[in-house]
Amino acid sequence: MRHEAGTATKTTCPYCGVGCGIIATPRPNGSVSIEGDPEHPANFGRLCSKGSALAETLGTDERLLYPQIGGRRAAWDEALDLVADRFSAAIAEHGPDSVAFYVSGQLLTEDYYVANKLMKGFIGSANIDTNSRLCMASSVAGHRRAFGSDTVPGIYEDLELADLVVLVGSNLAWCHPVLYQRLAAAKEKRPEMKVVLIDPRRTMTADLADLHLAIAPDGDGVLFAGLLLYLANSDAIANGYIEQHTNGFKQALDAARGLDIARVAQETGLPAQQVEAFYRLFAARERTVTVYSQGVNQSALGTDKVNAIINCHLATGRIGRPGMGPFSVTGQPNAMGGREVGGLANMLAAHMDLENAAHRALVQRFWRSPRMADRPGLKAVEMFKAVADGRIRALWIMATNPVDSLPDADAVAAALRDCPFVVVSDIASATDTLRHAHVTLPSAGWGEKDGTVTNSERRISRQRAFLQPPGEARPDWWQIAQVAQRMGFADAFSYAGPADIFREHAALSACENEGTRDFDIGLHAGIEAADYAMMRPFQWPAREGEEVSRLFAAGGFYTPDRRARFVAVSPRRRQVCDTRYPMVLNTGRVRDHWHTMTRTGKSARLSAHLAEPYGELHPADAQRLGVGEAEIVHVESPHGAVLVRALVSPRQQQGSIFVPMHWTDQFCARGRVDALVPALTDPVSGQPALKNVAVRFSRFAAAWYGFAVAAERPRAEDFDYWALARCVGGWRLELAHGAPHDAPEALLRNMMASHPPNLEFIAFHDERRGTHRVAAFAGTRLLGALYLSRTPVAVSRGFVVEQLARAHAEARSRFRVVAGRAGADRPDPGATVCSCFGVGANQIAAAARAGCNSVAAIGEALQAGTNCGSCRAEIRQIVEAARPAAAAE
Ligand SMILES: Nc1nc2c(c(=O)[nH]1)N[C@H]1C(S)=C(S)[C@@H](COP(=O)(O)OP(=O)(O)OC[C@H]3O[C@@H](n4cnc5c(=O)[nH]c(N)nc54)[C@H](O)[C@@H]3O)O[C@H]1N2
Ligand SMILES: Nc1nc2c(c(=O)[nH]1)N[C@H]1C(S)=C(S)[C@@H](COP(=O)(O)OP(=O)(O)OC[C@H]3O[C@@H](n4cnc5c(=O)[nH]c(N)nc54)[C@H](O)[C@@H]3O)O[C@H]1N2
Ligand code: SF4
Ligand SMILES: [Mo]
Numbered sequence: 062m063r064h065e066a067g068t069a070t071k072t073t074c075p076y077c078g079v080g081c082g083i084i085a086t087p088r089p090n091g092s093v094s095i096e097g098d099p100e101h102p103a104n105f106g107r108l109c110s111k112g113s114a115l116a117e118t119l120g121t122d123e124r125l126l127y128p129q130i131g132g133r134r135a136a137w138d139e140a141l142d143l144v145a146d147r148f149s150a151a152i153a154e155h156g157p158d159s160v161a162f163y164v165s166g167q168l169l170t171e172d173y174y175v176a177n178k179l180m181k182g183f184i185g186s187a188n189i190d191t192n193s194r195l196c197m198a199s200s201v202a203g204h205r206r207a208f209g210s211d212t213v214p215g216i217y218e219d220l221e222l223a224d225l226v227v228l229v230g231s232n233l234a235w236c237h238p239v240l241y242q243r244l245a246a247a248k249e250k251r252p253e254m255k256v257v258l259i260d261p262r263r264t265m266t267a268d269l270a271d272l273h274l275a276i277a278p279d280g281d282g283v284l285f286a287g288l289l290l291y292l293a294n295s296d297a298i299a300n301g302y303i304e305q306h307t308n309g310f311k312q313a314l315d316a317a318r319g320l321d322i323a324r325v326a327q328e329t330g331l332p333a334q335q336v337e338a339f340y341r342l343f344a345a346r347e348r349t350v351t352v353y354s355q356g357v358n359q360s361a362l363g364t365d366k367v368n369a370i371i372n373c374h375l376a377t378g379r380i381g382r383p384g385m386g387p388f389s390v391t392g393q394p395n396a397m398g399g400r401e402v403g404g405l406a407n408m409l410a411a412h413m414d415l416e417n418a419a420h421r422a423l424v425q426r427f428w429r430s431p432r433m434a435d436r437p438g439l440k441a442v443e444m445f446k447a448v449a450d451g452r453i454r455a456l457w458i459m460a461t462n463p464v465d466s467l468p469d470a471d472a473v474a475a476a477l478r479d480c481p482f483v484v485v486s487d488i489a490s491a492t493d494t495l496r497h498a499h500v501t502l503p504s505a506g507w508g509e510k511d512g513t514v515t516n517s518e519r520r521i522s523r524q525r526a527f528l529q530p531p532g533e534a535r536p537d538w539w540q541i542a543q544v545a546q547r548m549g550f551a552d553a554f555s556y557a558g559p560a561d562i563f564r565e566h567a568a569l570s571a572c573e574n575e576g577t578r579d580f581d582i583g584l585h586a587g588i589e590a591a592d593y594a595m596m597r598p599f600q601w602p603a604r605e606g607e608e609v610s611r612l613f614a615a616g617g618f619y620t621p622d623r624r625a626r627f628v629a630v631s632p633r634r635r636q637v638c639d640t641r642y643p644m645v646l647n648t649g650r651v652r653d654h655w656h657t658m659t660r661t662g663k664s665a666r667l668s669a670h671l672a673e674p675y676g677e678l679h680p681a682d683a684q685r686l687g688v689g690e691a692e693i694v695h696v697e698s699p700h701g702a703v704l705v706r707a708l709v710s711p712r713q714q715q716g717s718i719f720v721p722m723h724w725t726d727q728f729c730a731r732g733r734v735d736a737l738v739p740a741l742t743d744p745v746s747g748q749p750a751l752k753n754v755a756v757r758f759s760r761f762a763a764a765w766y767g768f769a770v771a772a773e774r775p776r777a778e779d780f781d782y783w784a785l786a787r788c789v790g791g792w793r794l795e796l797a798h799g800a801p802h803d804a805p806e807a808l809l810r811n812m813m814a815s816h817p818p819n820l821e822f823i824a825f826h827d828e829r830r831g832t833h834r835v836a837a838f839a840g841t842r843l844l845g846a847l848y849l850s851r852t853p854v855a856v857s858r859g860f861v862v863e864q865l866a867r868a869h870a871e872a873r874s875r876f877r878v879v880a881g882r883a884g885a886d887r888p889d890p891g892a893t894v895c896s897c898f899g900v901g902a903n904q905i906a907a908a909a910r911a912g913c914n915s916v917a918a919i920g921e922a923l924q925a926g927t928n929c930g931s932c933r934a935e936i937r938q939i940v941e942a943a944r945p946a947a948a949a950e
Contacts, residue, residue, distance in 0.1 A: 062423050066087045066088055066089040067086065067087070067088070067089070067847060068087070068088045068527075069084050069085070069757050070084070070085050070086070070087065070525050070526075070527035071083070071084055071098055071101075071523070071525065071828065072084075072085055072508070072524050072525040072527065073077075073101075073394065073514055073516075073522040073524050073658065074108070074111075074112045074115070074394065074503070075167065075394050075506075075507035075524070075600070075660075076111050076112065076113075076238060076655050077111075077237055077238075077392060077393070077394065077514055078237070078390060078392055078393060078394060078396055078397070078517040079103055079104065079237050079238075079239045079240050079390075079516060079517065079861040080103045080394060080514060080517070080518075080520060080522055080724050081097060081098075081101060081103050081104035081108055081109075081112055081239050082097065082098030082100065082101020082102075082103060082104055082522065082598065082758055083095060083096070083097065083098055083101075083106065083108070083112065083115070084096045084097070084098050084525045085115075085508060086527075087429025087527055087528065088623075092116060092314050092924060093115075093119060093508070093527070093528070094116070095108070095112070095115045095116050096108070096111060097112070097271045098292045101522070101598060101656070102217075102520065103217065103239070103516055103518070103520060103522075103598070104239045107137055107239045107242055107534050107929070107930070108239065108929055109238035109239055109242075109929045109930075109931045109933040110238070110455070110652060110653050110666075110667065110670075110728070110896050110897065110929045110932070111238075111440075111655060111661060111667065112209050112239075112651060112929070113782075113897060113928060113929045114653075114661075114664045114666050114667050114896070115507075115508075117664035117665070117666060117667070118660040118661065118663045118664055119507075119508060119528065120663065121531040121532075122663075123489060123490050123491065123663065124488060124489065124490055124503070124506075124531050124532070124534070125487060125488060125489065125490050125501060125502075125503035125504070125534065126459060126490075126503055126531055126532025126533060126534065127153075127503060127531075127532055127533050128140035128141075128501065128502055128503060128533065129498075129500070129501040130143060130499070130500050131499060133940045134671060135500075135544075136906040137533060137535070140500055140502060140544045141540070141544055141547055142547060142851070143500060144456070144457070144484050144502075144544050144547075145544045145547030145548045146547075148160050148455050148457075148482075148544070148548060149548050149549075150183075151454040151455040151482070151793030151842070152184060153483075154454075155454055156183040157184050157186035157188075157432075157434075157453065158186045158188055158438070158452070159453060159454045159844055160184060160186065160188065160453065160454065160455045160456070161180075161188035161189065161190075161438070161439065161442060161444055161447070161448075161453045161455075161456050161457075161463065162176050162179075162180050162188070162189040162190075162456075162457045162458075162459070163189075163190060163191070163192075163441065163444060163445075163458045163459070163463060163553065164176055164189060164190075164191045164192075164392030164399070164458075164459045164461065165191055165192045165193075165393070165399075165403055165459060165460035165461035166191060166192060166193045166196060166391075166392065166394070166395050166396035166398075166399050167393050167394060167395060167460045167461070168198070168395060168398075168399065168459060168537055169190075169395060169398070169459050169510065169511075169512030169513060169514060169524060169537070169538070169559070170398035170399075170401065170402060170512060170513045170514065170515065170521075170563070170566065171512040171513065171538045171562040171563055172438060172460075172512065172536065172537035172538040172541065173191075173395070173398060173399050173402045173403040173404045173457070173558040174410070174538075174562055174566045174568070174766050175538045175540050175541045175542055175545070175554065175556070175562060175566070175845060176189060176404070176459065176537075176731075177189055177402050177403050177404050177410060177452075177920045178410070178422065178428060178430075178456075178553070179541060179544075179545045179548075179550070179554070180402070180434070180438075181409065181410070181415075181433065181434045181547060182424065182425065182428045182430035182431075182432070182433055182434075182553075183428075183430055183431065183439060183548070183550045183553065184322075184548075185431075185432035185433065185434055186434050186438055187406050187407070187415060187434035187436065187437055188406065188436030188438035188439050188444065188453070189404060189406060189438060190404075190405060190406040190438065190439060190440050190441045190444055191399050191404045191405060191441070191461075192441070192461040192463070192466060192748060193393065193396050193399050193400065193404065193405065194405065194406075194440055194441035194442070194746075194748060194749075195359070195441060195466060195467065195748065195749055195751065196355070196358065196359075196391075196392045196393060196396060196748075197207070197358060197389070197391055197392065197396050197400070198358070198363075198405065198440075198743070198746040198747055198748035199357065199358040199359075199360070199363030199364045199366070199367050199403065199743055199745075199746040199748045200353075200357075200358055200389035200391075201400060201408075201746065202363075202364040202367070202743075202746035202748075203364050203366075203368045203370075203389075203628075204367075204371075204389070204626050205365075205373060206364070206368055206626060206745075207368055207371045207372075207375070207618075207625055207626055207628060208579075208613065208618045208619060208620070208625055208682075209618050209619035209620030209621070209625075209626070210412060210578070210579040210580075210619035211400050211408075211412060211579075211617070212517055212612055212613075212619070213379050213388065213389055213397075213517065213518065214381045214386045214387070214611060214612045214830065215350065215380075215381065215385070215386035215388050215518070215611055216388075216518045216519075216600070216610050216611060217240060217243065217517075217518045218383070219244075219350050219383060219384050219385065219386055219611075220240065220243060220244050220247065220350055220352065220388070220873040221243055221244065221247035222247075222348060222383045222384030222852075222896040223254065223346075223348045223385070224253070224254055224255065224346040224347070224348040224351040224384065224385040225254070225255045225256075225257070225342055225343065225346040225348065225350075226244060226255070226256050226347075226348040226349075226351075226352060227256075227257045227259065227339075227343070227349065227350070227351040227352065228256065228257065228258045228259065228260075228266060228352050228353075229259045229260075229351060229352070229353040229354075229356060229357050229366075229370065229854040230259065230280060230281065230353055230354055230355055230356015230357040230358075230752075231259060231260075231352055231354035231355075231356065231390065231650060232260065232264040232266050232354075232650065233263070233266050233352065233354075233390075234264065234266040234268065234269070234652075234931075234934050235265055235266070235389055235650060235651065235652040235931070235935045236354065236392070236649075236650050237354075237517075238652075238929070238930070238931045240390065240517075241266065241269070244256070244269065245269055245933075248269065248741075250402060255271045255272070255337055255342055255346070256269050256270045256271055256272075257270060257271065257272045257273075257274065257342065258270035258272070258273045258274070259273075259274045259276050259281065259284070259356075259745070260274075260275070260276070260356055261275055261276055261277065261278055261356075261647060261714050261717060262272070262275070262647065262677075262712055262713055262714065262717075262719060263275065263711075263712035263713075264712070265652070265934040265935060265938075266877070266934070268933075268934035268937055268938070269934070270798060271545070271607070272338060272339060272342070273333070274328075274329075274331050274335055274336075274339060274945075275332065276329050276331060277328075277329050277330035277331075277634060277714075278633050278634075278635075278637075278645050278647065278717065278752065278753040279360055279361075279362055279636075279752075279753050280328060280329035280330065280331075280463075280634045281356070281357060281362075281366045281369065281370075281670055282330050282362050282365050282366050282369045282630055282632040282633065282634070283320065283325055283328045283329055283372050283632040283633070283634055284325060284331075284336070284339075284369075285341070285366070285369035285372070285373055285785070286316065286317040286369050286372075286630060286632040287317065287320035287321070287324070287325035287336070287632075287633075288339075288340055288343060288373050289313060289317050289320070289369070289372050289373050289376055289926075290314065290317045290318070290320050290321070290345075290713065291322075291344065292340075292343070292344055292373060292376050292377060292664045293314055293376065295344040296344070297343070297344040297345075297347070297376075297377045298376060298377065299376065299377050299378030299379075301378070301413035302375070302377075302378030302616075303375070303376060303378075304611075304626055305616060306375075306615075306616030306618070306625055307600055307625045307626070307627060308622070308624050308625070308626050308627065309626050309627035309628070309629065310375075310376065310627050312627065313372050313627035313628065313629045313630070314377075314450070315629065316629040316630060316631050318634065318735065321338050321935070322337050322340070328632075328634050329634070335380060335649070336424075339831045340394075343373070346378060347377070347385065347920065348379075348383070348385055349374075349377075349379055349384075349385060350384065350385060350386055350387075350388050350495075351370050351373070351374065351386075351387050351388065352388045352390055353366075353367070353370060353387070353388070353390070354389070354390050354392070355388055355392070355610070355649065355751070355752065356752060357370070357615065357747075357749040358389075359747055359749065359750060360635070360743065360748075360750050360752060360753060361635055361741055361742065361750040361753075362633070362635055362743065363743040363745075363746055363748050363750075364743050364744075364745035364746045364748075365628070365630040365631075365632070367389070368627075368628035368630050369630050369632065370387050370527060371387045372627050372628065372630070374386060374387045375625050375627060376627075377864075378626045379612040380613050380614065381612050381613035381614035381615075382611065383611075383689075384613045386611070388517075389517070390517045394514045394516070394528040395514040395515060397514075397515035397516065397517065397519065398513065398514050398515040398521075398550065400412075400569075401515060401566075401580055401601075402566060402828075403415075405440075405902055406437055406438035406439055406440050406444075407438070407440070407747075408904045409424055410424055410566075410568040410569055411422065411424075411566070411569045411572075411578070412570075412578055412579055412884055413578065414579035415435075415436070416432065416436075416437075417806075421433050421435060422825065423572060423573055424569070427568075427569050427572050428553060429552075429553065430553065434842075435825050439453075439462075440742070440747035441467065441610075441747070441749075442468065442740050442742050442747065442748070442749055443465065443466065445472070445476050445740075446476075446740070448476040448477065448479075448480050449472060449475065449476035451480070453480065454480070454482065455480075455481065455482040455483075455484075456477075456480055456482070456484070456874055457483075457484040457485075457486070457489075458483070458484065458486070458494060458498075459483045459485075459504075459537055460486065460487065460494060460504070461494075461703060462487075462492050462494045462656070462659070462725070463477075463494055464477065464492075464493040464494040464496075464497070464659040465492075465493050465494070465656075465657045465722075465725045465733050465734075465735060466656065466657065466722065466735060467735060467740075467749070468735055468738035468739060468740045468741070468749040468750075468751060469700055469701075469735070469736075469738065469739060469740040470701070470733055470735035470736045470738070471700065471701050471733075471736045472700075472740070474493070474497065475885050477494070477497035478497055480497075482498055482499055482500075483499050483500075484498060484499065484500045484502065485496050485498035485500075485501055485502070486502040486504045486540055487501070487503075487504060487659075488503070488504050488505075488506040488534070488659070489659035489660075491727055492657065492659055492725070492727065493657070493726050493727065493733070494742070502535075502540050503533060503534040503535070504533060504534055504535070504536065504537050505526075505530040505534045505535055505536045505537075506530070506534070506542070507530065508526060508527055508528045509526050509528050509530040509531075509534065509536075510524070510526055510530070510536040510537075510559075511523075511524065511525055511526050511558070511559045512524055512534075512536075512538070512559045512563075512873045512906070513559075513563060513596075518600065518601065519600045520598050520600045521582070521597075521598065521599055521600070521601065521884060522598040523593075523596050525594075532882065538556070538559060538562060541554075542554040542556055542847065546797035553643050558590065558763025559593070560588065560589070560593035560594075561590075563585070563588065563593060564585070564587065564588050565592075566582075567582045567583065567584075567585040567588065568583075568586040568587075570582050570583060570586075570910060571583025571586050571604070571781075574607045577619075578619065579602060579612070579619050580601060580602070580606070580709075580787070580892055581601065581602045581604050582601050582602070582603045583603070583604050583605060583854070584599075584603040584605055585603065585605060586622065591742075629908075635753060637753055637754065637755040638716075638755045639755065641757065642698060642699070642756055642757050642759060643716070644682070644716060644717060644718055644752065644755070644756050644757055644758060645663045645716060645717040645718070645753055645755065645756075646696065646698070646717075646718055646719075646720060646734075646737060646738075646753075646755070646756040647717055647718070647719045647720075647752050647753070647754075648719070648720055648721065648722050648734050648735075648738070648751055648752060648754075648756040649719065649721065649722060649752070650721060650722065650724060651670075651671045652670055652671075652724070652931055653666075653667040653668070653671065653722050653896055653931075654667065654668075654721070654723040656722065656723060657723065657725050658723050658724070658725065658727070658728060659727075660720065662728060662786070662787065663725070663787065664787065665787045665788045665789045665943055666896045666897070666899070667896060668786040668787045668788065668898050669786075669788065669862075669893035669896055669899070670893055671721075672784070672786040672793060672795070672858075673705075673706050673724070673729065673784035673795045674703070674706065674720065674721060674724035674728075674729050674732035674734075674784060675705050675706040675707070675708040675719065675720070675721065676694050676696055676703075676705040676706070676707055676708065676710045676718045676719070676720050677709075677710050677712070677713045677719040677720075678707060678708070678709060678710070678713055678717075678718045678719075678756065678758075679692075679709075679710070679711060679714060679715045679716075679717070680709050680710075680711060680714045680800075681715050681896050682715055682716065682718070682936060683707060683709045686758065686759060687760055688707050688708045688709070688758075688760045689707070689760075689852075689853075690707065690853075691706060691707060691708075691853035692707050692760055692761070692763070692853060693705070693706060693707065693760075693761040693763055693766075693782050694706075694707045694718075694759065694760060694761060695755060695758060695759050695760075695761045696718060696720065696737065696756050696757075696758040696760045697756060697758070698737040698754060698755060698756045698757075699739075700737055700738065700739055701733075701736030701737050702722065702731065702733045702735060702736070702737065703731050703732050703733065703734055703736065703737060704730060704732070704761055704782045704797075705724075705732060706721055706784075706795070710745075718756065718758060720734045721734070722734055722735070722751075724784065728784060728785050728786070729782075729783060729784040729785065730777075730778075730781060730782050730783045730784070731829070732784070735751070737754060737756060738750075738751055738754050739754065752780035761781070761782065761799070762783070763781075763795065763797040763798065763799065763803055764797065764799055764800055764802070764851075765797070765798060765801070765831065765849050765850065765851055765852055766797045766799050766849070766851070766852065766853045766854050767780075767794075767795070767796030767797065767798075767802075767847060767848060767850075767931040768793070768794070768795055768796070768847075768848045768854040768855060768858065768861070769793070769794040769796065769809070769812060769816070769845065769846060769847040769848070770788065770791060770792065770793050770794070770843075770845065770846050770861055770862055770864070771791050771792050771794065771813055771844065771845040771846075771865075772790060772791040772792075772842070772843070772844045772845065772865055773791065773792070773813070773814035773815060773844075774792050775792055775794055775812040775813060775814065775845070776811065776812050776813075776814070777812065778797065779811075779861070780796050780797070780798045781783075781797060781798045781799050782795070782796060782797035782798065782899065783795065783796050788862040788865065789862070789863070789865065789866050790862075790865030790866035791865045793861075794812075794860065794911075805824060805826070805833040805835045805847060805849055806822050806824060806835050808835075808847060808849075809822070809835050809837055809845050809847040811846070812845065813837065813844060813845045814841055815844075817844075818839045819839050819840060820837055820838070820839050820844065820935050821837065821838045821839070821879075822835055822836070822837050823835070823836050823875055823876070823879050824836075824879070825879050825880075830850075830851070831849070831850060831851040832849065832850050832851075833847075833848070833849040833850075834846070834847070834856075834879045834880070834881060835847050835850050835879070836867060836875065836878045836879050839852060839873060841868040841869050841870045842868070842869070843864050843867070843869055844877055846861060846878055846881075848861075848881050856880075856881025856882065857882050857883065857889040858879060858888075858890060858892070859889060859890040859892070859893065859901050860881070860883045860889055860890070861878070861881055864877075888903065888907065889901075889903055889924075890902075890903055890904050891903030891904065891905075891906070894925065894932050894935050894936060894939070895923075895924075895925035895928075895932045895936070896931075896932070897927075897928035897929055898923070898924045898925055898927075898928065900923050900924065900925035902939055904923060904925075905919055905923065905936055905940070906939050906942070906943050908922045908923055909939060909940045909944070910943050911942035914916045914940060914944070916936050916937050916940065918934050919936050919940060
């Protein structure tokens with residue numbers, strides 16, 4: 062369905078697993094208005110910075126528009142025929158296990174369902190795995206070990222109803238911002254509610270925490286096993302629940318033996334009083350929710366960590382009741398949907414088990430398929446090893462960017478380079494993975510395609526189209542179905558649209574279910590296209606005549622005896638460092654970017670918050686290695702290296718360096734952090750350990766540093782360090798280089814994409830100090846400016862960036878550009894904090910010094926923090942830092 066300008070469409074955000082409802086309204090001028098949907102039960106109208114900026118990412122520049130074969134434009138028919146032929150040929154010659162699909166939690170459920178059906182039921186291999194392996198696999202495995210099914214028992218409201226919320230390895234403020242805001246609002250209403258944060262770093266989420274445990278990397282298993290022991294000796298223990306609904310309590314307790322508070326403190330690097338304070342809080346508060354995310358999952362001990370947490374909830378019977386439960390928050394918008402359709406190599410469709418012969422028979426009957434995979438396929442990391450050693454001869458990658466996001470990422474690139482046939486379906490025209498594609502398929506993106514996604518609380522919502530796909534882009538489900546038809550499976554893949562697929566998926570979930578499987582959306586098994594179009598968000602299970610929002614309060618687990626299983630985890634902490642690689646590399650996310658930045662990198666607003674790859678390290682480590690603030694550091698492991706900006710901060714633990722996962726070869730010289738990460742996985746879940754990597758770092762000896770802006774994308778590839786970001790009116794560029802530079806004017810000229818005849822340079826040189834500033838104007842327009850210095854360049858980025866969009870008729874205004882500073886009449890706004898209103902740190906600090914002594918007061922004075930609210934924690938920090946200064950004035 063296509064909409065006229067002015068028609069509002071209800072849809073769901075394509076970023077994180079909170080799954081916020083959005084109202085999108087195309088405007089007559091071609092832009093789109095994006096608002097939170099006040100009726101959506103995930104967000105009730107709120108949106109975070111990324112959701113609010115969605116309109117800025119919808120432009121058709123940098124989009125794939127046509128299929129390509131070997132880099133030349135091809136017709137859809139030719140490309141699809143080729144994919145089908147090459148897959149069929151590989152299967153005929155080397156068997157079904159010689160081909161693979163690597164898919165994504167960013168596919169819609171309908172896309173995912175079709176991909177899984179083709180691979181498992183028609184090709185007859187289980188070689189379909191997903192980037193959710195890097196994301197949720199340990200939670201899935203932990204759920205299945207404990208509950209017998211991959212079930213998230215609780216709902217978002219539980220975070221608001223709880224008396225204690227424990228956040229483990231979750232930077233909720235930046236990664237699930239709307240859920241964080243719901244929690245923050247609930248805590249403001251009920252200040253007696255407590256929040257504990259368990260994270261080696263003091264993240265912005267600590268802003269809300271009454272207690273922050275800066276745990277040693279991978280210490281969580283020990284902490285929660287010790288908690289189990291503590292709970293067993295407290296009033297919190299729920300003997301009735303344990304007896305009636307669980308097995309294995311005694312063994313779990315035995316495994317934790319000896320973990321008294323002193324031992325736990327020693328193993329986790331935490332002060333004993335902190336451990337005790339946490340244990341006491343947990344024991345005393347029945348309404349407890351433990352939220353966990355990648356600090357738990359992305360570990361070689363990930364599944365054990367998950368079960369150590371779940372054990373504590375089972376032992377206290379705090380599960381499935383209001384305000385209680387273990388809560389794995391999912392990362393991607395459809396991580397849950399992918400699990401529901403069986404998109405992981407070790408699962409079948411509709412939460413059925415690949416290892417279960419009855420389940421296999423049921424699904425095969427339902428699909429009327431010629432064959433059925435009967436053993437688990439290759440999990441992501443193994444899959445790429447199999448690509449490397451030639452076992453996989455044809456690979457189709459959809460909606461993920463493995464050359465950046467898989468561990469040992471340089472080896473992944475090499476494997477793709479050598480693979481005989483690689484197909485990539487994406488929306489972006491240039492990614493590090495697309496470089497290796499033999500066939501490139503242009504997908505319809507968010508706002509252009511229809512389907513469903515499931516959020517962290519099991520809520521299924523519609524994504525709806527409100528724009529025409531650009532060029533010849535087509536939805537992913539269509540691409541897969543077309544290939545399936547051409548491989549000879551026309552009957553089973555002749556879907557007219559996503560409604561057809563959803564209906565089939567719903568019917569399979571209910572097929573011979575009768576309450577034996579958790580995932581059941583039988584209520585929608587007969588849904589018509591018109592009802593699908595109108596479908597409102599709902600939670601599963603959704604059976605006829607039954608409403609369930611939470612599970613397991615009264616047992617009813619999906620194990621054979623319907624009892625939950627305690628898992629006897631033998632807790633240990635994983636220490637990875639040695640004398641050669643003495644530092645821990647920790648990786649993760651920043652507030653305003655999404656993964657490999659193919660979408661958020663298009664937004665100037667989102668790129669302003671953090672504009673380059675950085676390594677956050679403790680002042681003591683920086684000093685020890687002679688690294689100054691804002692210098693460049695070289696971080697390396699035996700697998701690879703990156704160059705990142707040093708961000709010296711006491712929020713970071715000593716001995717550890719944090720590098721975000723977002724920067725790729727498209728945006729910087731050497732920032733692909735997964736090149737450093739070994740391909741080491743959790744033995745149960747196969748999830749890679751992305752957060753605890755042994756590295757060393759050293760200062761990069763820069764001969765000079767540079768900062769530049771340019772109206773057109775500048776050339777930067779010649780420099781050792783470069784990082785490119787969008788800004789209003791063009792691009793901004795950070796530089797550093799080991800060898801001396803050429804004449805600054807020549808340098809700037811070389812970087813600039815075009816050179817109109819009226820180009821005019823104005824420069825300032827201080828040879829003695831090594832400071833150079835050059836600006837290039839064409840008429841009144843600034844086309845480029847470059848600032849060079851022997852130390853990190855100190856011009857006002859905010860000011861310089863703004864000059865691209867201004868007219869410079871007067872000499873004075875041109876000289877200011879060269880100076881890189883506003884006049885005294887216009888103070889430097891400082892680094893962007895509030896991306897919605899473009900308010901900088903200096904402005905906030907000035908307002909705080911002038912008497913705005915709360916986040917609310919800053920909001921009234923500057924608007925900062927009053928739209929999406931994602932920056933409120935940062936504002937509070939600045940206000941607090943300004944307090945003593947204000948008092949002294
Ligand atoms: N802004 C933004 N939001 C996102 C995304 C994004 O790209 N950008 N991506 C989405 C996706 S797919 C995901 S999976 C989620 C991830 O959401 P989160 O898991 O919240 O995010 P991360 O930054 O990956 O990691 C969380 C924290 O784990 C901590 N950590 C590291 N090691 C340990 C440890 O041993 N123990 C403990 N307790 N903590 C540890 C890190 O310091 C980090 O602060 O975010 C989603 N939301
Ligand atoms: N070191 C380290 N590595 C990590 C992590 C970490 O914390 N640390 N986190 C891991 C986690 S949790 C995750 S989820 C992954 C994420 O890593 P990736 O999945 O590799 O990252 P994305 O940038 O989200 O890639 C999505 C791709 O799909 C494209 N795309 C967008 N919409 C569509 C569509 O509708 N159809 C198609 N076909 N393509 C589309 C985008 O342009 C982009 O190229 O990274 C993992 N890697
Ligand atoms: S919290 Fe932000 S990124 Fe996540 S779904 Fe909501 S608006 Fe989108
Ligand atoms: Mo993720």
